[in-house]
Amino acid sequence: MRRPTIADIARQAGVSKGAVSYALNGQPGVSEATRARILAIANEIGWRPNIAARALNGARAHAVGLALCRPARFLGVEPFFMELISGIEAELSARSYALLLQVVGDHEAEMGVYRRWWGEGRVDGAILVDLHLDDPRVPQVEEMGMPVVVLGHPSAAGSLVPVWADDSAAVRETVEYLVALGHRRIARVAGLPRLSHTAIRDRAFADVCAGLGLEAGPIVHTDYTGEEGARATRRLLSSPGRPTAIVFDNDIMAVAGLSVAQEMRLDVPADLSVVAWDDSPLCQVVRPPLTVLTRDIPAYGAHAAQRLLALIDGVESRSLEVRASRLTTRGSTAPPA
Amino acid sequence: MRRPTIADIARQAGVSKGAVSYALNGQPGVSEATRARILAIANEIGWRPNIAARALNGARAHAVGLALCRPARFLGVEPFFMELISGIEAELSARSYALLLQVVGDHEAEMGVYRRWWGEGRVDGAILVDLHLDDPRVPQVEEMGMPVVVLGHPSAAGSLVPVWADDSAAVRETVEYLVALGHRRIARVAGLPRLSHTAIRDRAFADVCAGLGLEAGPIVHTDYTGEEGARATRRLLSSPGRPTAIVFDNDIMAVAGLSVAQEMRLDVPADLSVVAWDDSPLCQVVRPPLTVLTRDIPAYGAHAAQRLLALIDGVESRSLEVRASRLTTRGSTAPPA
DNA sequence: GGAGTTCACTAAACCGGTTCAGTCAAGGGG
């Protein structure tokens, strides 16, 4: 039982393929009566357009690509990507676009994937995440001519359309809040130093500390894993003049840090305040629940997808700034003892 | 600057399109000298096959579909899916297959997505997850005739190829271990009752308890969120004859349960032993680190993908049993006080 | 009432590959 084609419909309706094509695509060129008849037949025999045939005529592939370049074991850890993906999807599926996903090992492999997808006509565009400082992907993608939206700060996006949030503002809000509580020694456990948003947060952290007259708080870089978060915390808490507050770049490290503090018989929040970047259910189930920098990640993804679809449709669009992370205070922060 | 086609190559090489096609696909019909010349030209002008054109000839779409039917906010919580996806991908990308991903709201939407993907020739097959009891998707997918691999117990997979692990054995191992430690009152905080693997674990739990002469331990069903895990734990720990050990169906609930116990001034593991299903970095960063049922989720996904690719290639394959979860003991379990 | 316009529709080309049926020349066997 072959899949029905427009030729089948044409035969049954006693018209030409062309007429069927017009009817099915809502184009002028057929009478309303004929159109209705054709639609009825198409519906009855369960016809579906063959995207391959459509794509062959230069039509859209109706898919966009996303290649994630982090080791699988790190990916599972952070809810970020899954939430991002569901946000992207919400926007895409509303327009019947599919998402092509691939997990790759490095940027070279990632570019290979994009080149293949684009070259084979599989995707109409892509979303670039985890921007690096001087990211080699940016010029390469620019050269390919593929519509691309970048998740990250405009300063790193070259001529590509960036969708971004003002992390500096979030850092400022956090540090100012901790200082208002009375903290003077604040540390930051950051993610991968080569990621551009890490650099931006690092700088903002240093700037805000300086602006408030604090001595520059220590920054420790990690790979986002709980182990490194724990190690960093241990180091910070063992140092002379240890911090009374630590801001972590993700939730898993914050939880690990919380455990380390408790192991070291430090009370959270009395002896140490803890702030995590990005809220997740995890932050609310630990004791004390974590004060977090909350942002709407699905919305972030949705905005990126929307921007990309516009770009694919030929609508020129520039930078889009989404709402920055906001501080949600819970039990893990308090004035220092 | 149009994308180069085989016609361009043919013109430059002074041969016909057919010859180019043979050469590029490693088929007989051209001399080695000509083949080399054609390949060189193809390479030089950067030719890529247009999958749409290939697909039109009845070739594979070189993509498989995965529709996830859980609310976005639950998806982000569990590392399970991200790990599963990276496992699937590892296998797919080795064979240059792409993964089409969509997050859907309910089973009806999910079937709609599969029908569309399959009808449009976008995918060559799909992976079905989160099997329900009497899952309506199974007969519907069977009727579609699409190659499908099911992640779940054969008893629920109908005529579809199941890839599954023996959860009963894992439950047995866990309960026997807890009983050997001296526990007599063991409870289970389970996931969604309509999922078939929940039912299987429930039954196994009851059977093993009965077999060991324990009175049937209480089972509380939840939606996998930390809140419900916490509520369930609170209820269990407040009941007369409260359990001395609780087995949770995922990590986030176990962590929530751990917090609840600590809030109630119960020491883990002295007053309460905690076991989580599925290891994740999270389980190792909390204090005490959690005893868990570990399984290799990426391998699970990889096996499913492999089975699906075989099915697409027309290789008949039957049920595949992967290694069951194994108990990894950490600090959260001990003999009852 | 003849020219021009619009409408509804058809036939055929086209997209970029694959594949089948031939063609033609070289080589081998009897």
Next chain:
DNA sequence: CCCCTTGACTGAACCGGTTTAGTGAACTCC
């Protein structure tokens, strides 16, 4: 020396749509 096979290659059909050029009839308008 001729027939037969084999190898290398060509030309054209084909996949399932879209799109363009064209056709015939009805309708409008002066």
